[in-house]
Amino acid sequence: MQNSATPTHCPYCALQCGMNLTPAPDGTVEVSERADFPVNRGALCGKGRTAPAVLSSRVRLTSPLVRSGGTLVPAGWDEALDRIAEGLSRTRAEHGPDACGVFGGGGLTNEKAYTLGKFARVVLGTSQIDYNGRFCMSSAAAGGIKAFGLDRGLPFPLEDIPKSGCVILVGSNLAETMPPSLRFFTELRENGGTLIVIDPRRTKTAEQADLHLMPRPGTDLALALGLLHLVVAEGLVDEEYVRERTAGWEDARAAAMAHWPEYVERITGVPVPQLRETVRLFCEPESAMVLTARGPEQQSKGTDTVSAWINLCLATGRAGRPFSGYGCLTGQGNGQGGREHGQKADQLPGYRKLDDPAARAHVAEVWGVDPDALPGPGRSAYELLDALGTDIKSLLLMGSNPVVSAPHAAHIEERIRSLDFLAVCDVVLSETAALADVVLPVTQWAEETGTTTNLEGRVLLRRQAITPPDGIRSDLEVMHELADRLGVEKGFPTDPEEVFEELRRASAGGPADYSGITYRRLAEENGVFWPCPTEDTVVHAGTPRLFLDRFATPDGRARFVPVSHRAIAEEPDEEYPVLLTTGRVVAQYQSGAQTRRVDELNAAAPGPFVELHPRLAERLGAAEGDPVAVVSRRGRAVAPARITLGIRPDTVFMPFHWYGEGRANTLTNPALDPTSRMPEFKACAVRVEAVKS
Numbered sequence: 001m002q003n004s005a006t007p008t009h010c011p012y013c014a015l016q017c018g019m020n021l022t023p024a025p026d027g028t029v030e031v032s033e034r035a036d037f038p039v040n041r042g043a044l045c046g047k048g049r050t051a052p053a054v055l056s057s058r059v060r061l062t063s064p065l066v067r068s069g070g071t072l073v074p075a076g077w078d079e080a081l082d083r084i085a086e087g088l089s090r091t092r093a094e095h096g097p098d099a100c101g102v103f104g105g106g107g108l109t110n111e112k113a114y115t116l117g118k119f120a121r122v123v124l125g126t127s128q129i130d131y132n133g134r135f136c137m138s139s140a141a142a143g144g145i146k147a148f149g150l151d152r153g154l155p156f157p158l159e160d161i162p163k164s165g166c167v168i169l170v171g172s173n174l175a176e177t178m179p180p181s182l183r184f185f186t187e188l189r190e191n192g193g194t195l196i197v198i199d200p201r202r203t204k205t206a207e208q209a210d211l212h213l214m215p216r217p218g219t220d221l222a223l224a225l226g227l228l229h230l231v232v233a234e235g236l237v238d239e240e241y242v243r244e245r246t247a248g249w250e251d252a253r254a255a256a257m258a259h260w261p262e263y264v265e266r267i268t269g270v271p272v273p274q275l276r277e278t279v280r281l282f283c284e285p286e287s288a289m290v291l292t293a294r295g296p297e298q299q300s301k302g303t304d305t306v307s308a309w310i311n312l313c314l315a316t317g318r319a320g321r322p323f324s325g326y327g328c329l330t331g332q333g334n335g336q337g338g339r340e341h342g343q344k345a346d347q348l349p350g351y352r353k354l355d356d357p358a359a360r361a362h363v364a365e366v367w368g369v370d371p372d373a374l375p376g377p378g379r380s381a382y383e384l385l386d387a388l389g390t391d392i393k394s395l396l397l398m399g400s401n402p403v404v405s406a407p408h409a410a411h412i413e414e415r416i417r418s419l420d421f422l423a424v425c426d427v428v429l430s431e432t433a434a435l436a437d438v439v440l441p442v443t444q445w446a447e448e449t450g451t452t453t454n455l456e457g458r459v460l461l462r463r464q465a466i467t468p469p470d471g472i473r474s475d476l477e478v479m480h481e482l483a484d485r486l487g488v489e490k491g492f493p494t495d496p497e498e499v500f501e502e503l504r505r506a507s508a509g510g511p512a513d514y515s516g517i518t519y520r521r522l523a524e525e526n527g528v529f530w531p532c533p534t535e536d537t538v539v540h541a542g543t544p545r546l547f548l549d550r551f552a553t554p555d556g557r558a559r560f561v562p563v564s565h566r567a568i569a570e571e572p573d574e575e576y577p578v579l580l581t582t583g584r585v586v587a588q589y590q591s592g593a594q595t596r597r598v599d600e601l602n603a604a605a606p607g608p609f610v611e612l613h614p615r616l617a618e619r620l621g622a623a624e625g626d627p628v629a630v631v632s633r634r635g636r637a638v639a640p641a642r643i644t645l646g647i648r649p650d651t652v653f654m655p656f657h658w659y660g661e662g663r664a665n666t667l668t669n670p671a672l673d674p675t676s677r678m679p680e681f682k683a684c685a686v687r688v689e690a691v692k693s
């Protein structure tokens with residue numbers, strides 16, 4: 001492999017920062033600045049800088065493992081692949097194709113996500129496929145499709161943020177989750193714009209804000225309705241825009257008018273003067289944005305909450321105008337691309353709907369199969385995991401660690417343990433992989449070429465920089481070999497560019513149209529925004545900004561969606577009087593399967609903690625660092641107390657990156673949003689107890 005610097009992208013979050021990788025003579029890989037990529041202009045967080053540590057054979061899997069006598073032992077590739085093919089075949093023969101489940105990940109490249117969806121539907125014939133991105137962005141996607149007819153996380157590049165007059169950031173701690181992006185918000189303020197942060201915690205991001213609102217967890221919907229009420233009451237509706245570019249205003253207006261500011265203050269805990277100040281700051285400038293992240297989205301009313309924020313943008317004439325509008329800050333590395341190519345339970349490639357006959361016919365033709373043979377929509381991620389061991393007997397899992405990251409995680413761990421057969425493809429022996437019957441070690445970012453689509457809808461080329469260790473194969477090779485063993489000899493290429501060429505054809509004419517994007521263009525143009533329906537760069541340069549002329553609805557108008565406040569699924573009571581909210585820390589990523597294996601990151605963030613207000617700590621008699629137990633209806637987690645004035649007195653916070661007694665997701669509530677099927681990670685009732693030593 002080459003010894004010169006290879007320009008590529010970080011393996012972790014949806015910013016997909018550009019970086020150069022250079023193999024060093026001692027076998028390690030050096031990361032260096034890559035200033036040509038506009039998203040990070042060379043800046044990297046600690047996770048990106050230390051990412052090559054996960055390439056080391058010290059922490060990764062280097063041989064297939066098969067379970068023998070209760071223990072995972074090294075095995076050859078043929079034996080391991082044969083065992084998986086036998087396990088899946090047996091399940092299919094005994095219980096039917098839908099007894100085989102497939103679970104993917106938002107970190108898989110577009111090529112892998114596409115192939116996994118095709119593998120499930122063509123080779124296994126199962127409808128039971130979904131992925132962990134359901135837990136990330138599904139509410140924002142559902143809200144965006146309802147309003148605009150299309151979901152692309154950000155409908156504008158990040159570079160538009162500094163040119164806006166005001167940004168309301170709802171439930172995002174981007175200073176910790178994607179630190180290089182903070183630059184855009186700093187520049188916004190340097191340019192005279194205003195940053196408003198909405199978060200029940202005084203996070204590092206909130207510390208940067210001109211105004212910080214601290215609502216009770218789970219009340220973002222009421223907050224947005226209260227702001228819209230004030231917009232109407234103060235005569236700030238952009239009547240001409242509403243008339244020309246939207247539909248459904250009267251119903252949304254009526255719903256908002258039922259949410260008086262004083263009522264909203266009682267629900268959210270945000271004082272009326274702060275609501276009025278927010279409206280003033282948002283409505284005064286010519287341009288303004290609302291950006292949401294997991295805070296408002298990971299709720300059992302996440303879709304309605306997103307709709308409420310979009311309604312605010314529409315009523316004030318923001319969406320589809322320069323430096324303005326609504327956007328979602330997608331979290332996982334390929335969280336955007338992961339939902340566009342068919343690994344989602346209800347989607348086909350090109351972000352087409354699986355129950356649309358025309359979409360089925362188009363994709364079936366590309367795949368060379370009978371459209372009637374394609375299964376229909378399957379269960380959503382949590383429902384799929386919850387059915388393991390009952391309706392679903394065997395599972396093939398790639399790029400996910402649900403034993404740590406799923407809600408009600410102890411229950412999901414039990415469901416996984418009850419499977420007849422589990423196969424996992426991963427780079428490390430994650431907590432979920434450790435439960436498998438067969439584990440396959442696969443190549444990762446720096447060892448393979450592939451594309452991802454970042455949170456802006458910018459499709460990117462991740463280039464191979466080093467040769468993978470002996471004994472490792474790519475996920476594409478795994479699916480090729482399994483398809484062959486399961487009787488489908490053609491249609492599963494192992495070359496990523498060949499897969500991408502097929503993906504382009506499958507996506508052509510769909511909402512996420514990649515048909516004009518090629519590997520050559522991605523290399524030459526440093527990424528291309530979808531939709532891009534033609535290869536001719538003069539005719540179509542990609543679409544950095546959506547909706548400027550029309551929305552993606554049949555009549556080109558955006559839709560207001562009337563929504564009303566409702567309580568979280570589990571309100572505090574006498575037995576569980578406190579609210580738990582969960583989130584992330586800067587030195588760990590998602591379930592921590594990779595970052596917990598990096599010494600520098602582990603030193604910076606060695607374990608979980610319970611963040612709580614001094615008043616609550618005093619009631620418990622807990623001092624800083626004392627172990628405290630957080631107990632919900634689903635279980636108990638113990639971690640050291642971290643006492644801070646930067647959290648509401650009625651709320652505790654735990655990061656979710658760890659397994660064991662401090663696993664935050666032991667506690668979280670799997671109550672689902674009726675539209676997006678997003679679980680309620682962000683708010684559940686708990687009690688907090690001092691732990692006697």
Ligand code: SF4
Pocket residue numbers: 010011012013014015016017040043044045046047048049177178179180
């Ligand atoms: Fe990687 Fe995200 Fe950090 Fe950038 S911000 S270096 S993409 S983890």
